[in-house]
Amino acid sequence: xxxxxxxxxxxxxxxxxxxxxxxxxxxxxxxxxxxxxxxxxxxxxxxxxxxxxxxxxxxxxxxxxxxxxxxxxxxxxxxxxxxxxxxxxxxxxxxxxxxxxxxxxxxxxxxxxxxxxxxxx
Amino acid sequence: xxxxxxxxxxxxxxxxxxxxxxxxxxxxxxxxxxxxxxxxxxxxxxxxxxxxxxxxxxxxxxxxxxxxxxxxxxxxxxxxxxxxxxxxxxxxxxxxxxxxxxxxxxxxxxxxxxxxxxxxx
DNA sequence: CCCATTACTTACAAATTTGTTTGTACCGCA
DNA sequence: TGCGGTACAAACAAATTTGTAAGTAATGGG
Numbered sequence: 001x002x003x004x005x006x007x008x009x010x011x012x013x014x015x016x017x018x019x020x021x022x023x024x025x026x027x028x029x030x031x032x033x034x035x036x037x038x039x040x041x042x043x044x045x046x047x048x049x050x051x052x053x054x055x056x057x058x059x060x061x062x063x064x065x066x067x068x069x070x071x072x073x074x075x076x077x078x079x080x081x082x083x084x085x086x087x088x089x090x091x092x093x094x095x096x097x098x099x100x101x102x103x104x105x106x107x108x109x110x111x112x113x114x115x116x117x118x119x120x121x
Numbered sequence: 122x123x124x125x126x127x128x129x130x131x132x133x134x135x136x137x138x139x140x141x142x143x144x145x146x147x148x149x150x151x152x153x154x155x156x157x158x159x160x161x162x163x164x165x166x167x168x169x170x171x172x173x174x175x176x177x178x179x180x181x182x183x184x185x186x187x188x189x190x191x192x193x194x195x196x197x198x199x200x201x202x203x204x205x206x207x208x209x210x211x212x213x214x215x216x217x218x219x220x221x222x223x224x225x226x227x228x229x230x231x232x233x234x235x236x237x238x239x240x241x242x
Numbered sequence: 243c244c245c246a247t248t249a250c251t252t253a254c255a256a257a258t259t260t261g262t263t264t265g266t267a268c269c270g271c272a
Numbered sequence: 273t274g275c276g277g278t279a280c281a282a283a284c285a286a287a288t289t290t291g292t293a294a295g296t297a298a299t300g301g302g
Binding site for chain 2: 013014016017020021022023024025026027029031032033036037040057058075096099100102103104106107108109110111112113114115117
């Protein structure tokens with residue numbers, strides 16, 4: 001995501017909020033437009049870059065790369081490079097990410113329910 | 122948050138993604154930096170604007186207003202204005218928002234756990 | 243009349259996120 | 273030699289989100 005300004009109000013705010021609230025911490029890790037979508041896809045096992053790209057509608061290669069990098073840094077996925085040509089790389093959920101599965105399932109159910117209840121707009 | 126460009130790639134993407142995935146739909150509703158923090162505070166009953174502002178470190182009045190408006194539009198909170206001077210307004214979770222409570226509790230627990238497991242950064 | 247209080251609104255500016263386009267390395271194949 | 277496939281990276285541009293600073297209305301109290 002490019003670097004952030006170290007001392008922007010945003011950054012200061014964020015670090016402050018994060019350290020004082022586990023929930024916000026979690027949201028920071030898995031929030032944003034793509035992260036959960038990516039994790040979701042990996043729910044049933046490894047996938048390679050191109051598979052993710054094809055399965056996630058609307059994502060660009062750049063975004064996929066960026067998000068994968070972040071997820072890796074946060075310890076939510078592992079990245080395995082196979083020394084072949086053409087290159088092959090695959091991604092897999094870590095244990096800690098697997099613990100999120102029930103959560104995103106519930107959230108998904110809630111989403112479905114909410115979608116029906118507030119269809120106007 | 123100000124209007125969005127109707128036909129930006131972002132918007133198109135978002136609506137597409139949202140309609141095809143309940144999870145992303147949910148994330149759209151409660152994602153972002155402040156929404157869950159606000160909902161959290163309301164977990165134990167109504168609060169007025171100033172109470173929210175004081176309890177949520179780092180939020181500005183503008184952000185609080187904007188987020189509250191969105192949450193209201195999405196049917197997650199109700200807004201009650203008391204015809205007094207100085208004004209008094211309070212906010213309360215709706216039923217559908219209450220259904221999120223267990224989810225954010227789990228997420229919070231996960232956050233706490235993750236925080237300890239990946240302290241390096 | 244002046245001030246304080248509350249819950250905002252508005253205009254503007256800065257920061258952050260996302261997208262577009264082009265390019266890279268490697269090898270095998272025609 | 274040129275092309276194709278894979279998994280990216282870099283430069284740049286646009287969109288979106290967040291923050292700052294300054295109002296506003298209504299009214300009771302001094």
